[in-house]
Amino acid sequence: MRRILVLLMLLPMHAWVFAQQHDGLSQQVEIRRTAYGVPHIRGANLEAVTFGLAWCELEDYGERVVRPLIAARGELAKVDGYEAIDSDFINQLAYRRTLATYMRLDEDTRSMLSGFAKGVNAYLRRYPERLPRYQGWVFSGADVAATSNFVATSYSGRSFVDRLKRQKEIRDSLALTEAGSNAWALTPSRSKSGHAMLVRNPHLSWNAGYYEAHLTVEGKLNFYGDFRIGGLFGIIGGFNERLGWATTNNHPDLEEVYALEADAQRPDHYVLDGIAYPLERRILSVEFRHGHASGIERREMLFTPYGPVIHREEGNIYVWKQAGDGEFRRGQQFVHMMLARNLEEWKTAMRMQAITASNYTYADADGNIFYVWNATTPVLAHPSGGDTAAVSVTHAADIWSRVVPFDSLPQLLNPPGGYLHNENDPFHFTNLQAVMRPEDYPANFPRPRLRQRSQHSLQLIANEQQFSLEEVVALKHSMRMLLAEQLLDDLLEALRAAKPSREVRRAMRLLQQWDQTVEAESRGGLLFGQWYARYADLMQGRELYAVPWSFEHPMSTPDGLSDEQKAVAAFEQALQELKEQYGGWDLAWGAVHRLRHGELDLPISGGPGGLGCFRVLWFRETEDGKRAVRGGDGWQLAVEFSDPPRAYSILAYGQSNDPNSPHHTDQVGLFARNEMKRVAFTEEEIAASLIRAYRPGE
16 A cells, blocks of 8 residues: 555656546556557457547547547537538537437447547546647547437538539549549458458548557457547448458439429428428527637528428429438447457348448458448339439328348359459449349449459459468559550550651650559659540540440450540640650659658659559649649558458558657558558567557556
């Protein structure tokens, strides 16, 4: 006892107070930081382990953990002022739904949500000087749950229209910068070790908030993967001892706009089945800061049982009905997926259909691989209104009320050839030996498509080769530009026929000698990519290829140039642009494309998915004219389900966004060299790579 008192006298007073207030959970969790700062969090229970996760996220990302919790309550305008008021009105409704449903979540889910909130509260009290702006804020498990809940509002309808506009702009520019991901699964027959393998390769902006961590509760949970900063259950992918999964975006049609007839006799009523029903009014109030003062603004929103009113015009009331509106079990589904021990348990979790979208690619220690085009797609009583049309209805039965069951969604289990892949194209060619035909699915499911990034992927794994885990990692770093393999010969032929100038002939020789990759030291890719962008611009949305892509010939189409004159004009334009911008058109890819993070400025390999690159990177123009990485490959994982699992990962932009942290830039060099770090998963591996072990607050 005397020794304890002496130790307490040596502690700063605030640390002693913290220990008294939080001894329960802080003493039930241990954080082990291994190489590159990855936290392995071991807790006595689920509440303790997520307490530790919140603590680690705050150590590495500070206020980026706190702000989503404030936003989820609809109170961000108290911090940021009036500019946040629109999002607060939206989030208030979702927060009301969260409070009404929180106790309907199961105990495991509530324990994890509560633990995360308590970890945030404890950190803010322990280190008031680090985040002084957020002192006094106290969060609950419901606040954490609200970060992943959604309620449709009239604002959602407007954002839907805006999103459709952006999608059209992307289509018109040929999606050179695609938001998406890559995923592979290989059966034991395709593995040199005889174990199934999985690759997770998401593509998002480098500020998207992936957080790599390992959570362990003995006998209950042992999950390694990615979590979203500031919310416990974002787009999580990873693995436990028995199974793992990867997600890729699939953009399903989840909503319909319905035009209801307004009642001519009663204001704010609509007619269905000959009966007039009143619109529901909801009055919301948002407090906002302006300088040293504050204000309150009130707004009215209109609803029907089918969804929010988004517009009223010419006797019609337009209602937006979205799948997932009011769904509160997203986090619970993720918990059950993380705790699953085999395919059937994992599929049972997926059958909740609380997660409304994304392709899921799965592998496990039993040797199974599985794919599902996951979507809570409505069962429609009529043809879809599509992107621009509302569907007029006079009977309630015409409004969709159920979704396609999970077991009826497009899916494959252990297909011929022993592989599965997805690169954000629809499900039809997930395996070339088990094609899913469009006529077997509803009309509001996506039409077939197989773009160059998907074709590139299939060229890599749709074969009979066996791979080691290390060979899969190397394969994933393919730097080929598939579009060049498809169009370069046609371009050169068109240029020869156009009686090229001396400069054009020199540029043609460069492309003839080019290895058709986006390796940092490769010369030719810069010119070809610039030409393709200009060619697409000149074509103004018209078909680019002499032979467009077809379902019957998915891997040999598209082919050829549809307008050789435009192709030649675009080439001359590309030469001039590159000379003006960079002083020449024969520069190495990495001379222009840079990885700039912290104080590092490195040449980088990789390019846009729209060029048929598998190592996807997106770039932004910088003040000096170079192109710096802004997104694409960021967090990657490759795992083999041996006993125990073996895995490699990389988080390109580091475990921390603090420029003073040693883990802000320590993975950049690996990423630039196309390498991944070995994952420490077992206790022996963690001990061998240990940097520091501590409890929260120490």
